[in-house]
Amino acid sequence: MQTDSSFTFVLFGGTGDLSMRKILPALYEAHRAGMLEASGKIIAVARHEEDRGGYLQWVNEHVKAHVSKNGIDENAWSSFLERIEYVKLDLGKAEDFVKLRDAMQDLPGTRVFYLATGPSLFVPICRALASVGLNENARIVLEKPLGYDLRSSNAINDAVGEIFAEGQIYRIDHYLGKEPVQNLLALRFGNALFEPLWRREWVESIQITIAEELGVEARGDFYDNTGALRDMVQNHLLQLLSIVAMEPPHSMDSDSVRDEKLRVLRALKPIDPRDIGKVAVRGQYHAGVIRGASVPAYATEPGVKTDSATETFVALKVEIENWRWAGVPFFLRTGKRLADRVAEIVVNFRAVPHSALGSSALRPGANRLVIRLQPNETIRLYCLAKKPGEGMNLSSVHLDLAFDQFFKEGQMEAYQRLLLDVIHGRLALFVRRDEQEAAWKWVEPILNEWAASGKPKPYAAGTWGPAAASAMLAQHDTCWLEEEN
Structure with a gap:
């Protein structure tokens, strides 16, 4: 066409x-x-x-x-x-x-x-x-990255804003162009099935993970002055969080969508520096083995300082202070040299209040929605069903939406969609300046506290990060998805 x-x-x-x-x-x-x-x-x-x-x-x-x-x-x-x-x-x-x-x-x-x-x-x-x-x-x-902190980000935005109007500026975050992220909007706002459940009364917790097997590759000089919190959390993870948690916009025009995302970012509960040890985990990979191959420690990578305190792993517990999400923990996680390459959103629904079918219907995670962004883009809904045979024995089953199998049309890659949006002047999937400022304001207390404290916790390459990240979820009687499996 x-x-x-x-x-x-x-x-x-x-x-x-x-x-x-x-x-x-x-x-x-x-x-x-x-x-x-x-x-x-x-x-x-x-x-x-x-x-x-x-x-x-x-x-x-x-x-x-x-x-x-x-x-x-x-x-x-x-x-x-x-x-x-x-x-x-x-x-x-x-x-x-x-x-x-x-x-x-x-x-x-x-x-x-x-x-x-x-x-x-x-x-x-x-x-x-x-x-x-x-x-x-x-x-x-x-x-990205657009600046190193709020001050430097504002300096760039101020200077660019003197030359180009806000409606001419497209701050790109390629995760917003991924097909499952777009389908998340369709699932939530196009189906009566999900929207009534998408709130604190029915959601136990939400996990958002972006994990990489790769290390810093040839980007050691850049990464050692950036770290995972700036490189991934301030933009990708907080943008995904805002999409998951936003209120229904009155339309899908650019400012209606971005207004709702901004409300989420501004509703993030500020992290008290005294509580950072309880709700934030930072790690740095040491030597290990990934898929049978030995990989070096971060501190020995080219361009990285041998005494570097830069984090290559971050796990956070985040809360949103609004009517829909009050009390629901959002767990964000990202890291390099982890056990697998995966990006996913996991929505864990609450267990039924009473079960006449046995304890399996009461366990956490019996009902969940897993939105896989990479490597294969799928949406999977988990529920319980009776096992064939005698007795009322329940087993977890799932319904899949695998885009490459269901739709005959080829999937559009994230950059392809976003570049076409730029050419056609569609801003909805790009980050507005006030969104970016809100994200930096929330992240900065963590950056400042980590800059003044000791080194990150070590973890072996090829694992899922420091044990402290699992312990943080255990305090809420839950675990990361791969630990349950």
Whole structure:
């Protein structure tokens, strides 16, 4: 299906890892599916001394491996490459931005500037674009992390906001583009079955986990100055929490959705620094074994200080102080070098108040909803049923919604959906500035307390993190999902 939205997509950091692994593959998939206006152009920008032919050769070598399991359609790939131009640009040279402006002068439609660069370059790029008049009829996409703390985040937002209006700024969080997250909204607000149960009277607890098997890879310098709380909790996990806990918006327009998310973030119970030891666990991986292979300790990774106190694991107990969720614990967890790669939301419903069918109907977790975001995107509802045979013996069964099996249409990757939303001017799945500020305000007391305290708790690579994370849940008579299984 062709759109009527002409565009020029300018990709800063056009030779970088993010561009090769995510952005260009997503644009190719949209092109192959006929979802991009035929006249739309892509201009890659980088410092490399390349002409267009050299850049296209680079794309051929580095992008094809990251295209979806459907593989490459050579005809579609060839026509996709015809969209791409390349501009060598030095951020310190004003004349290079004049060159970029001239390259865009006769191109129609909306201008999209995607900043797949470090956050230190956001403000210089925006100012340089404005200096040559490229901030008009334009949208700017900012990758995380947006700052190091509330102060630095505000400084970037203030500077970018002087050049682009809030409605032009797209702060991207790719977890919000994942299909199950979108389906969570559909399940909650499109079905009478779930919405009456989605509250403190019927929900015992909620877990949100983003676990990685990988370590810091080649990002040691960056990660050692960031840590898991900034890298994952302040954005991804709190955004998922706000989607899970938000009130029904009056419509699905961008500000209605984001207003409700903001209310959740502002309702997060502030963490008293004196209680951080009870509700927050930080860890750092030591050497261990993952899938039969030995992996090194975090402190020996390239770019990491040998005496580093940076956390690679975080587990938190979070409370929301509003009518719907008062008293319901939300457990958030993320970490590197864990036992498995998984991202999921687990909604544990309360047990029935009385059972004539035996104690199994009263156990926690008998009814739960598991929303798997990765690696396979599924939604699974657990309930109890009678086992075949004599007697009333109950067993856990589940109903599955596996998107790749149920829907004949191919799934859209998160970046593909979000890039199309930018091109079409849809802001609902992007983070508004006041959301970001609320998240930083909540996280900062934890950051400050950890900066003043000792080192993180050790955990062996290939495990599920420090034992303290399990002990925190045990205080609430529950456990992480994989521990129950």
